[in-house]
Amino acid sequence: MARVEITLNGRKYPMACEPGQEGRVGELANYIESRLTTLTTSGVASSEAHLLAMVAILLADELFDVTAEIKRLRTQAGPHEADDAMVANVDRLARRIEDIAARLERA
Numbered sequence: 001m002a003r004v005e006i007t008l009n010g011r012k013y014p015m016a017c018e019p020g021q022e023g024r025v026g027e028l029a030n031y032i033e034s035r036l037t038t039l040t041t042s043g044v045a046s047s048e049a050h051l052l053a054m055v056a057i058l059l060a061d062e063l064f065d066v067t068a069e070i071k072r073l074r075t076q077a078g079p080h081e082a083d084d085a086m087v088a089n090v091d092r093l094a095r096r097i098e099d100i101a102a103r104l105e106r107a
Contacts, residue, residue: 009036009048035059038101058100065093 004015004022006029017025035055045051069089 008033009040009051032059035101062093062097065096066090069093 001016002019002022004017004025006013006015006026008029015025015029032055035058036051039045039051039054039058045054070086073085073089
């Protein structure tokens, strides 16, 4: 097992991962940190546990949206159409996520 240290909300955490996955774990941690920062600056969380719960819900919401979109595309389109539509929908979801983050920053 490889080891990597990540930082979330100012705290360092040692993480175990498969060899060669250190960069991916760091990338994922950076993504989570960006969501933490968005929520932290919005002032909507009352404690660190509340903040982490909110980030978990936000990430689960993103995952559910993408999963539902993939299922929809697989049932409605042929293989090549699904690829093109998936790219367009991932772009749309990314814009939606950015809009949510912007709204949270203004809250």
